[in-house]
Amino acid sequence: MRRVIGLQKFVHLHVHTEYSLLDGANRIKDLVKRTKELGMDSIAITDHGVMYGVVDFYKEAVNNGIKPILGCEIYTAKRSRFDKQGGWDADPGHMVLLAKNNTGYKNLMKIVSIGFTEGFYYKPRVDMEVLERYSEGLIATSACLSGDIPKAILNNNYEKAKELALRLNSIFGQDNFYLELQINGIEEQNIVNQQMIKLSRETGIPLVATNDAHYLRREDARAHEILLCIQTGKSINDEDRMMFSTDDFYVKSPEEMISLFGNIPEAISNTVRIADMCNVEMEFNKLHLPKFDVxxxxxxxxxxxxxxxxxxxxxxxxxxxxxxxxxxxxxxxxxxxxxxxxxxxxxxxxxxxxxxxxxxxxxxxxxxxxxxx
Structure with a gap:
């Protein structure tokens, strides 16, 4: 049972595991164990661009009485997925996709595969055409500060952010696209949050609270820094190395998240709403073979x-x-x-x-x- 705090509950929907290579420090077994310790009975997996950990995550969660929510934080091309021009197309956006059902799970696998086979340029990218084609059965969120909507906001282009939000809402359908809020001590995030709330009020697109968890506990932030150094070929003493500016990117308890978002309760309740909508079922004792086109x-x-x-x-x-x-x-x-x-x-x-x-x-x-x- 989910831990009840007042009348509210919370589910983490933006979580990176060890399969976000050299970026996520959450080992699946430890992540599921921590989820239980915190009194939650649902959690998502949303690794960067890949779904390698989905089956292990699903099995471990189900075996421990945790509802697995299967997803991926995909990379979005600035233009077409076929555009691969240096200096322009090498910095893709982010978007979180969660599978509502088995149709959505199949579409998510298709999207991720296309990212590699057609859109790979530094990262496996997809574009709007792919999202439009395979949106059925999926829930999407606007992701972190690297998402296209937050980027537009930080570039002082609110109208572009609004236009993009409305287009994505049209692609995935009302209540299947959410504007993501995070409270992590980053000033740019505070600016984005304010504009996201405004955007939600103007468009009717719902809000959702996440924490973009890359490690298990606050004290794991230092180990995660070292992991990022390995990824980027830097030393921990390099001042210009890639690093998270706060130690807030851990799997926070429901109490912490609800306290942080006390003035935006719908962002918390929507995490439970989304979790309830996500019901993918995997079969492991049945042979799954493709059909030959005779x-x-x-x-x-x-x-x-x-x-x-x-x-x-x-x-x-x-x-x-x-x-x-x-x-x-x-x-x-x-x-x-x-x-x-x-x-x-x-x-x-x-x-x-x-x-x-x-x-x-x-x-x-x-x-x-x-x-x-």
Missing amino acids: PDRKEPYEYLKSLCYQGFERIYGKEDRDEEKINRLEYELSVIKQMGYVDYFLIVGDFIRYAKEKGIMVGPEGVLLREAL
């Missing part, structure tokens, strides 16, 4: 069988109808079908066919499978 809408097993018989004829000749060989082929096919591996064999066979056609070397198993199919 030509001419043939049935996959019959297509595999026809390919195998074509391979049989290539190897043994059309005239060889040895009953023992044919019985063995039929037996092997029946095992593949029974085990549910028909599409798997078709996919791997297609990989190997393509590799052979392009002169790419394949292993001995690949050669055998290619000859068979």
Whole structure:
């Protein structure tokens, strides 16, 4: 049960684990344990640009009675994800995405993958076109000071911030996009918070409180500094090194967060509202294999069988109808079908066919499978 403080509860929705490489210092096991110690029963994972830790996080949370909220702090391209001009496109924005359901989880994986395969330029970036295409089932927040809306505010361009907020609200839908507030001792953050509250009042876009947790406890801030030094190749004695200017980026208790946002209670209650909306379920005892796109809408097993018989004829000749060989082929096919591996064999066979056609070397198993199919 969530710890009740008065009539309020709180859920961390912006959290970096060890999978935010050399940036997040929260080990998943320790993070889940700390969540329980603080009396919370939900917490999110929102690593920078990747989802490598999602499965470990999900399993650890569920095993400890914690509701896992699966997300990612993605990088947003200044222009198109295809624009990769030095000095202009190397500083992407940030945005937090949380999966509401399994459709949202699949869309989040797609967004993150596109960031790497199409938009990678220093960071895996996506653009508005990608967000518009894969917004279903997702909740978005405006992220930290590196978010596009906070950046516009700090550049004294409130109208641009408002225009962007309205566009994102349109993409994700009302109550699926939130303006993120943080209280962390940074003066620029205070400026952003004031404008975010104004923006919320003018547009009806709701507010949400987060703490952008990069480490577990306040006393871990020093260790996190060292982690950032390793990331940036700097010494702890370098004055110009990248560093957080306060030691507030830890997993704060519900009491701390509610006390900090006492004058903006809706930002706290919206964390619980969002957590209640996020319900992704993973299955681990079921085989998950992709479907092969069979030509001419043939049935996959019959297509595999026809390919195998074509391979049989290539190897043994059309005239060889040895009953023992044919019985063995039929037996092997029946095992593949029974085990549910028909599409798997078709996919791997297609990989190997393509590799052979392009002169790419394949292993001995690949050669055998290619000859068979």
